[in-house]
Amino acid sequence: MTRVLPELLRRFDVPGPRYTSYPTADRFVDAFSGDDYARALRLRRVAAPGLPLSLYVHIPFCESLCYYCACNKIITKRHEKAATYLEYLEREVVLQTTELGAGRTVSQLHLGGGSPTFLSDAELAELMAMLRRYFTLAPGGEYAIEVDPRTVDPARLAALAAMGFNRLSFGVQDFDIDVQRAVHRVQPAEKVFALVEASRMLGFESVNTDLIYGLPRQTPTSFARTLEQVVQLRPDRIALYAYAHLPERFKPQRRILRAELPGAADKLAMLSQALDALIGAGYVYVGMDHFALPNDTLAVAKRQGRLHRNFQGYSTQPDCDLIALGVSAIGRMGATYSQNAKTMEEYCDRLDQGQLPVVRGLALTRDDLVRRAVIMALMCQGEVQFESIELAYLVDFKAMFAHELEALQPLVQAGLATVDAGSIQVSANGWFFVRAVAMVFDRYLQADQNRARFSRII
Structure with a gap:
């Protein structure tokens, strides 16, 4: 295999x-409006009030630009913007729960970005308290947050655990310093190792690391060294992505020199190396780009045929409706998909008018x-x-x-x-x-x- x-x-x-x-999201249409989404929320309120929900919150802020990134983000060092954003998130929650009903059970929560850890500990605690005012977070649920290793230390991880997060995802991409410089994301391997060790000491149930192959200045030799370090790090889950160079779609990628990208043969060699290294180290190939240790719930769900998929990727949670909050966030409600406004200006403007910030979506046939x-x-x-x-x-x-x-x-x-x-x-x-x-x-x-x-x- x-x-x-x-x-x-x-x-x-x-x-x-x-x-x-x-x-897929590229099939969404502008004709699907906030009114259509509100109807889907009301229908669920009547038809399935007791079924648990998934919840996704998009935090778009980052302090610095990673050149490979294709996410919806706002690059800023002005942390005061976060306080304003939290106010608008609560406005959106109020509008959604007015239609859906307050206190609905949530069994899965994911904070993504951007960099959710752009928010201070106090702001993250405020966000979690706000979510608990309007939703019921089920005991034993999966509560995950994406973490930029450059923005946290063990003390911050302890604060995240105290807030109720039980799963972490660290963006690693590559440990090679030359590759890190080429993509404008320098983070020492020693710091990541220390954070993963602290996560284990704090009792987080699962730690994921993201890797990317095909980045500028990567070679099979350099990536083999990264893989050795990852095997030593031994996170519970690993997401291994192939870098897709699409500068015509994603402006940050225009800063990457095409001449520095590895060729097809080298990318294939790196993929082969990764499969050998990770499966040889005991990881289960879950599917697509995902690997997990045999006792991780994702690997268990794969063995038992209980694997599911949502906008965050593979999931162990039963196929359920997804409430999406924040700029550009994509959700699913019944037989509909919806996406919020992609810019902060439009997102806030719609909420200022008392409207759900949905700008496009799809009603499934x-x-x-x-x-x-x-x-x-x-x-x-x-x-x-x-x-x-x-x-x-x-x-x-x-x-x-x-x-x-x-x-x-x-x-x-x-x-x-x-x-x-x-x-x-x-x-x-x-x-x-x-x-x-x-x-x-x-x-x-x-x-x-x-x-x-x-x-x-x-």
């Missing part, structure tokens, strides 16, 4: 969605719902049982997807999947190309020839 043959890469390493949703079930089954369980789809949606799977089953044959012949009378199964090697398998069932993508806006699937 640790070898991806070059000929397979040449055939199937194509641009494609990550499928944190289906349809019946076809969307069926295809979403198929794609998420492939992405999370690596298989689709035809009967389960037929019973849930009252369709004839083979009739509905006759064209897709035919289009799947090249992947079957390449050994990436198998199809029998009642199911589709992704093979061990096929897990590396699971996005390619899922793409076959993406009706929008099949009709769209412009796929260059997506990153490559490996």
